[in-house]
Every structure is written in C-alpha cells, then in structure tokens.
Amino acid sequence: MYVNHRARVQWNGVCSTVFAVLNGVKQGAIISPIMFCVYIDDLLLLLVKSEVGCFIGNWFVGVLAYADDIVLLAPSASAMRAMLHRCDTFAEQFNVIFNVSKSRCMFFPPKDRHSHSRGVHCKPTFYINGDSIEYVEEWLHLGHVISSNLDDKSDIFRGRSALTKQINNVLCFFKNLNHVTKTRLLISYCYSLYGCVLWDVTHSDIELLCSVWRSGVRRVWGLPKLTHRVFIPLISGRPPLFDEIVKRMLSFSRSCLLSDNQLVNFVEELFTPTPLLVLSRRYI
Numbered sequence: 001m002y003v004n005h006r007a008r009v010q011w012n013g014v015c016s017t018v019f020a021v022l023n024g025v026k027q028g029a030i031i032s033p034i035m036f037c038v039y040i041d042d043l044l045l046l047l048v049k050s051e052v053g054c055f056i057g058n059w060f061v062g063v064l065a066y067a068d069d070i071v072l073l074a075p076s077a078s079a080m081r082a083m084l085h086r087c088d089t090f091a092e093q094f095n096v097i098f099n100v101s102k103s104r105c106m107f108f109p110p111k112d113r114h115s116h117s118r119g120v121h122c123k124p125t126f127y128i129n130g131d132s133i134e135y136v137e138e139w140l141h142l143g144h145v146i147s148s149n150l151d152d153k154s155d156i157f158r159g160r161s162a163l164t165k166q167i168n169n170v171l172c173f174f175k176n177l178n179h180v181t182k183t184r185l186l187i188s189y190c191y192s193l194y195g196c197v198l199w200d201v202t203h204s205d206i207e208l209l210c211s212v213w214r215s216g217v218r219r220v221w222g223l224p225k226l227t228h229r230v231f232i233p234l235i236s237g238r239p240p241l242f243d244e245i246v247k248r249m250l251s252f253s254r255s256c257l258l259s260d261n262q263l264v265n266f267v268e269e270l271f272t273p274t275p276l277l278v279l280s281r282r283y284i
Helices: 032-050 077-094 113-119 153-173 179-190 206-221 229-236 241-257 262-271 273-283
Strands: 063-066 069-072 138-141 144-147
Touching (some): 032 063, 032 069, 153 179, 153 206, 179 206, 179 229, 206 229, 206 241, 241 262
Antiparallel strands (some): 138 144
16 A cells, blocks of 8 residues: 555646655555554564663553654653664664654653752753754643643643633624523533643632633623622533533543553552542532
8 A cells, every 4th residue: 555655746736747655654544543553663662672761660651652742751861862762773774753843851850849959950961863852841742731840730721721712712603692502502612621631620720710611601691790600500501610620530530440551550540549539528
C-alpha cells in the first residue's frame, strides 16, 4: 500500500505530474495511527529495555506515547541525555525527524524550596537532532495544560475559557429559540468539561468555572445576575456543575481502578485515598 504510493497536487483545477510518496502516512486514513504506532514501537521498546528514566515503584514510566506525541520522563540530566541519544540513534536509523520547534522541556523542581532555588538558574541544556530544546513553565499536551508547579490553575482556566466561548456561541447563534430549547443546547454543546477528571477537586478556581455555567443559565432565561445559585440546577435540570465534575472524576477513578492495564490500576490505587477522603467530607 505504501511502497507504490503515488500522489499529485491539484491547484486551481490544474494537476501536477504524478510523484512517488517516499515517507509519512496518509493523512486522515483510518489505519494511519495504527501504522505509525507499529513504526514507532521499536523506539518505545528500546527506551523501556534501557530502564533509563523515571519509575513509579517497579513500573517504568520513562516514556509515555500517544500516536505521534512522545513524553520522556527522567529523574536526572544524565538520564535524559541518554534517552535523547537513543531517540537520535533511532531517528537516524529509521529516517525519522523529531521536530525541535514542536518539542519543549519542562523542569519539575523538588518540593524542597531550597533545592528549587538552587536549581532554578542552572537548568541543563538538552538537544535533539543537534538543536537545543526550549524550556517552558507550562505547555499544552493532548488538550491539557501541564504546569511545572503541578498546579491545575492554568488547565482550569483553559476549561473556563472554552466553556465561556461555547456558551456565547449558543446564545449568539440560537438567540431566537425558546428558553427550554436553548437550555438543552447549552447542555449538549457546553457540557463536555474536557479534562476535568484530572483536576484537584479542592482547587479554588473550579468555583470560577462553575460561576460561568451559572451565568450562562441566567442569560438563557433572562434572569437577574443576582439570582441565587440554588435555583440554577432546578432551572437547567442538571445538578450543580461542581457535583457533575466530582461525579465524572469518581467515574474516571473507578474506570482506572477496574482497568486491565496494570500500570493504570497501580497508579490509581496510589492516589485514590486523597480524593475519596475529600469527597466523603462533602457527600457522605
């Protein structure tokens, strides 16, 4: 399928001559993600077998991959350089180019403030394909904002911004519909809350997200801004947004605990007691 792959470019109704496609996979093809996973699997196995990188207990978590997104986790600069060297070797052998402009490096300092202050000005430089990798304090990965301080604030802000935009779109494009229909549209188009299952439910910024939802319901029904929040669930027919977030987090936690993936199951068991303790004080 790929050895004899040919293509041509069409521009303003004019087609170019046919040329051979010598690398890459077909964009949009259903099998392309699987083909890429097969191609890149040797690199993942190489990194796993090296056992250079981060561990959780006896589990190696030095490399995490989803399609063409690859994350390397290392406890030291020397370990990271060894992993990047293996990536460079693989790239040279299998004709893969890692794009340094789309790669970022993030330093997660130790909890000890003194250690953090000593290391903040001496971050080591890492290279891939001969180019240095830029450092960032936070980065968008698979739709989530990951912060070096392990705070969910930026990701919650992302969710709040997305919710605000979605609510405004519903109110703008469907302003002539009745209140009940607009409420249903609000729930259908604005209730994805992508990423909320990973947030710390005790984070104070979640309340700001909930206030955006309550404001949207008030606007749909033309209610005053000071309408008490206790009436919003009754009007929208949905539980308070915070309760919905907690429900989804618990469902996600349960799915992880019952997962066939032993690593996912193991990690979830490590972190399950904390959220359950918090939730028990609120709901039990």
